[in-house]
Amino acid sequence: MAQSKKKDSAPPTVQYFAAVLRLLRERAGLTQDELGALMNYTGSAVSAVETCAKPPTDEFIDAAEKALDAGGLLRSAIKYLRLERYPVYFQGFVQLEQEAAAVSSYCTQVIDGLLQTKDYARALLKSAYPPFEEEELEQLVEARIDRRALLTRKPMALIHTIIDEAALRREIGGSEVTRAQLRHLIEYAQLPNVTIQVMPLSRAEHAGLLGPMKLIETPDAATLGYMESNGESTLVSKPDRVSPLARRYAMMRTQALGPEESQNFIEQLMGER
Template identity: 45%
Template sequence: MTAMARTENKAGASGTAQMVAALSKALREKHQLSQEELGKKTGYTASAISAMETCAQPASDKMLVKLEETIGSGLGVFEKARRFVLLEKYPSRFRGFSELEAGAVTISSYETLVVDGLFQTEEYARALIGGGYPPVSEQKREELVEARLVRRRLFEREPAPMIELILEESVLRRPFGSWEVLRGQLRSLVEDAARDNVCVQVLPLDRGLRGTYAGARGAMKLVVTKEHDHVVYMEIEDQGILVSDPPEVSQLAHRYAKIRAQTLSPDESLSLIERLAGEER
């Protein structure tokens, strides 16, 4: 990281990052540890600890876990901070929805251009984010990749949510970074589809030849919250739209149901994904 980038990070540090930095320094000094000693205990360099304490480089999720283990003193402050630190790493348009997603009991997603972020591999996410426009700094790219990967904890949550993903076939054929990155993403989809609480289906390229095609109006994500509220989230040109009005949600849910009715079966979809994952280019 350049000196200019560090200066910009310090000036633009969020309140959460500043609080974590102050708490880390105070607890480190309480334990009578130097930055180098804390770094050795947590698996980081002294310069990484210094960068975190000065807000030149905000703490990663992994660093917060290590700080909790080494100097947390049983207070749980770094564990509690993880949620807020990650929330600030998401694009502003996604922050409101991210908490709904994390606590959802049912998630039904239809994607037309890229693999749903919840299912993305690290390599796919890095290639996608790094190749976007306007371009982002390397640090911001890594923050966004980290925040995206943390969403995958949802697969392991108890009780497990029901997760359904519908992908346009074109998504399975669109590479980012390299063909190997795409093949790795497809193999990951196959593994995720094997989970008891996950269903992955594909809307075939030639669906429109049958005279009806319900997916023309774009991607959407339907969520049932733990309070059993029904909401729909959509993104259009970097604008996040959260729909909670029951008549509107009902209309979108009906459209989603029609899209699902036009997909390949789960078994047919899995066979297609496996075949594309094995193709050499």
């Protein structure tokens, strides 16, 4: 009964993958233990996926794909299973983000999820209230880290972020985690497609005081705006509403420190820890 409830409450894509995996396994005439042995997994691990007790990892899917010679059927589910690791309100944005030609963001409280280290992301997600269960927390951390594939994707996507100084100074996870995160930003700033600017606290009045935002340029050259707060999100697609956001962001770029100044600023903050 408990397994049935778990299966019924699992996301639709997880349920579908479980059904296809079981069908392919049975057609191959394999038990769960036998399939697990071919995959270097236990039979109980296969059972956990088939009963939706645990969602499959990318590594599990690759192993099952090879063991069952599935012709891409199982591996094709990875994209959709990854989406279901995110909160519902964020799933649509992630899909747009991963297909984007360019992503621009302004961050006020925390560093952009695309540029977070695993330790920083975990500490940040641990601060959520109501708190996540440990298994859900780890799934959310992995999902956030998966987004970084955009940074090295081909064709190359252009990434620009403006980070408020307050977000850089906030010690999410403590001084060591924050220091590693700052070092991470400097490393990412060396990539040819990533530009990082800092909005210093000394710039008391600037165009970003209305709050954080993101702009996405789609492959067909359309621009979309995205904002979120307290588990709610807004996607802006009408040109007459996107235009003020784009102009505001352009002004912020002129008001923030330049890329080289920003890197020096982040290095200085690292030295303070």
